[in-house]
Amino acid sequence: MHAPAPPASWTLDQFFAGARACIPVAISVAAYGIVWGVLAKQAGLSLFEVALMSGLVFAGSAQFVALDLWTATPASLPIGPLILAALIVNLRYLLLTATLRPLFRSNEMPRGTAMMWLVTDENWAMTVGEMAKGRGTPAFLLGGGVLAWCCWMASTVSGRLLGSIIDDPTTYGLDFAFTATFLALLLGMWKGRGDLIPWLVAAIAAIAAARLIEGSWYILIGGIAGSLAGAVAERMRVRADQS
Amino acid sequence: MLTSPEALFAIAGMAIVTLLVKAGGLLLADRLPRHGFAASWLRHIPGAVLASLVAPAIVTGSAAELLAALATALVFFVTRNLFAAMAAGVAGVYFARLALGI
Structure with missing residues (x-):
């Protein structure tokens, strides 16, 4: 991995x-x-x-x-x-x-x-x-x-x-x-369906943050939210495969 | 007027904090484990950051950017060429804004 x-x-x-x-x-x-x-x-x-x-x-x-x-x-x-x-x-x-x-x-x-x-x-x-x-x-x-x-x-x-x-x-x-x-x-x-969750979460978080907060915070907020969502989803899949 | 000590301090300070942040990310990543959750997280950052950079510029409330994004994606899937995709996006947004009177 x-x-x-x-x-x-x-x-x-x-x-x-x-x-x-x-x-x-x-x-x-x-x-x-x-x-x-x-x-x-x-x-x-x-x-x-x-x-x-x-x-x-x-x-x-x-x-x-x-x-x-x-x-x-x-x-x-x-x-x-x-x-x-x-x-x-x-x-x-x-x-x-x-x-x-x-x-x-x-x-x-x-x-x-x-x-x-x-x-x-x-x-x-x-x-x-x-x-x-x-x-x-x-x-x-x-x-x-x-x-x-x-x-x-x-x-x-x-x-x-x-x-x-x-x-x-x-x-x-x-x-x-x-x-x-x-x-x-x-x-x-794009590598497959594993990218869907992080990208969607990042996009939605960034769009919301850009509307609500001045400046370039939306990049950091979307980037962190999306990558964490991707990692959590990936870990859950790994665990599901093992059980 | 060439410059002032105040301006030199400000610019030097800005340069130092910028470099610290840029170097800080690389050095922090060096401390993270190469397996497990931290590795998964690092692997998902590029896509998430790119999606965050792009999404608010596309979903602006006007149709011009949405149409231009569609043109960009279409040309990219056909040609697999970044330059062609960029040109399609710029031309697309230019003409869509003209047509919509923005």
């Missing part, structure tokens, strides 16, 4: 395969990056601060939340709330990176831990899609992460430089690029 440890292949081939796999969502990342850069200028971030935050924090939803709190005058900048908001918005990454453990051998864990900095929703999703097919390597994850980082950096800096009001991504349906890609990935991960 345990997942076999995949071969640790740190090859360039895998790196580029990971980058290629993330191209569909990179378009959407860039569209949101430009919007973020434009809003960052209005919020009073300097070009240097935009590059620094995109490069180091590298987390879209946390950066959007930060703009609501940011003030143009340094003296009134709410440092504590900014850090706390980033922590809360990014809590869901606990779930995401936990699933990447099988990618690394025990002796690769220090390197793997450092690589987590480049984990985004996008390259995480592509990598777990690969892992579900018995593939997926650290280099694959890294390739997608580097592509996402470059896209995010280039687009947020461009948005800050342009600084003018540009179209909302929803105008061209680009907001749906994430959703469509992740939906296709999810469908590709």
Whole structure:
């Protein structure tokens, strides 16, 4: 019942395969990056601060939340709330990176831990899609992460430089690029009826949470509810088979 | 204005907590048993998180996203290609919103 440890292949081939796999969502990342850069200028971030935050924090939803709190005058900048908001918005990454453990051998864990900095929703999703097919390597994850980082950096800096009001991504349906890609990935991960309960519970919990609670809590709530439901159902099946 | 010490503190703090959370998930998973309930639970996280990311964006109360999701699923089942499925979803939501006047 345990997942076999995949071969640790740190090859360039895998790196580029990971980058290629993330191209569909990179378009959407860039569209949101430009919007973020434009809003960052209005919020009073300097070009240097935009590059620094995109490069180091590298987390879209946390950066959007930060703009609501940011003030143009340094003296009134709410440092504590900014850090706390980033922590809360990014809590869901606990779930995401936990699933990447099988990618690394025990002796690769220090390197793997450092690589987590480049984990985004996008390259995480592509990598777990690969892992579900018995593939997926650290280099694959890294390739997608580097592509996402470059896209995010280039687009947020461009948005800050342009600084003018540009179209909302929803105008061209680009907001749906994430959703469509992740939906296709999810469908590709279907392994049988055992997936029905966790996916349904996750979807229903996420929809309810998204309506009731501000922010990105719905991902964490749906993810925990769905995965626990899946594990409970699987244990009950195992027990039923044994008796 | 380049930056301020306050802004540097804020950005550094945000970066550190983000990295701690991201690394924390991997390190916590390293402590979990590889068999039994914990292993089942970890195995079901990817599907559950993807379903949670996707579901609220599809069930919005408007038919445009539902139609686009159907188009995405259809193209994915026919082509098994992520890029084609993404393009179908984006085109689908664009035209559905135009048609519905959203």
